[in-house]
Amino acid sequence: MTSQEPLSQKASEILGSAQSLMQDKGYNGFSFRDVAAQVGIKSASIHYHFPTKGDLAKAAVGSYREAFSKLLEDISAQNITPRSQLQKYGDIFMDTLTVKHNACLCGILASEAESLPEDVRHQVDGFFDDQRAWLSAVVEAGIKDGTFRSVIATQQYAITFLSALEGAMIIARSTQKPEILNQTTDQMIGLIDDTAD
Amino acid sequence: MTSQEPLSQKASEILGSAQSLMQDKGYNGFSFRDVAAQVGIKSASIHYHFPTKGDLAKAAVGSYREAFSKLLEDISAQNITPRSQLQKYGDIFMDTLTVKHNACLCGILASEAESLPEDVRHQVDGFFDDQRAWLSAVVEAGIKDGTFRSVIATQQYAITFLSALEGAMIIARSTQKPEILNQTTDQMIGLIDDTAD
């Protein structure tokens, strides 16, 4: 969950490059040479920082999880309604899709689960659990304050909401219709909103 | 949308093998040699039936779309409620996941969109449109007969429902919790059900 030793400058660059390459083309779709070209070193040099491709991917997901968790903390720290928090959560996904032109790293990697080294997949699964935990707390708060329908199963809704966003992101990117993502987010929120006009 | 000439026996075998391999490991994760080993020929022989990997993938998606459309026709032909139709739709996904231990071919391929030949990606996008069209008609019928909440945006709900199932399938498979998929389907239906007890 937490970082070990602080990474060197180059190691961070390599990690960032690998992360963004995987968000674009997946684990099977990027190579050490791709990373090397982006960072400006030779592919053999990467092995000094990350011995194997699995090590690199695992570290990239770990750093992704940390960065994502910080974004969630930022949202939690704001004094806004649960509904607004879900909206801001969706904005993270939308920003990744439209500004960085990337998919969710763990959405991509999970779809390649059968090709991943075991410890990489476990990191990916850890990401999903991070999201489930944060989302279910927000939904719970929304039910308590009366803005969300009280009949919904909180834990399951967290997973359903996450699934919808991950799926919509993949479909939106493939079909090149980014609006699919934010419209899906809006509808998912609308479906549990008990304060509809 | 329709098949051209009928495929030879071996071509069908190759197609089926490629389809199931891609449902397991994706476009970047399967090779001609994998297919050859399954079918019992040499990898060079595949090129006789499908000149390039892109041709093979495109044909596999086309055949997948056809088979899926037949399943949808079967559901439509039954005299069951819109709610039951959505449930049966979810059963298709669940069956793929738990019996064949596979993901949705187009969910996997869409997540690799940036690695796909252009015409393969267009076939994948066509699949999503097939699903959107069928699902929206079912939802429309459910609104008309009063079982689904009338406030929902029909076209968008079709996409949201599909997104949720695709996302849940990927997450369920990676985390090895297949129940995530059917619970997500159930909740998605429950969220628009207007006849709740």
Place this chain on the structure above:
DNA sequence: GTCTATATCTTGATAGAC
């Protein structure tokens, strides 16, 4: 820490015999 050089393997694809 990064390099060159290299080993080893796998890939998609082609040529030509049968």
Place this chain on the structure above:
DNA sequence: GTCTATCAAGATATAGAC
């Protein structure tokens, strides 16, 4: 239609010089 043989390219990874 399928084979053998082969290719050129790309992959991960290692050894050892600098």
